[in-house]
Amino acid sequence: MGSVGRVLRIAAGAVLIGLAATNAVGAWGYMGVLPLVTGLFHFCPAYSLLGLSTCPASGR
Template sequence: MKANVGTLDRSLRIAAGLILIALSLAGVIGLWGWIGVVPLATGVFRFCPAYPLLGINTCKVK
């Protein structure tokens, strides 16, 4: 897996994932908040499987 998620994109994904999971644990949004695992995982692993299909790469090319 080649990294295709850049720094800003990664930070936003991790933050959004953690917020969704926290809201779900607090009982604010119910079980749907666990969908936050997806952006959290893509942020941690720096790879989004949808990006190659769409031709997107937010990671800086070296």
């Protein structure tokens, strides 16, 4: 996962969790945990299953 993708996932996850915690959106906002965790751990299971990569050719 590339660095831009990681930053976007972490930000989106944090915003969704914050909105859910303040009752601005429903409980579905806690699904923001998924992009937050995938961004923090630099790993997306869906990318592995589909054979996708957003990393530069450097190998990570």
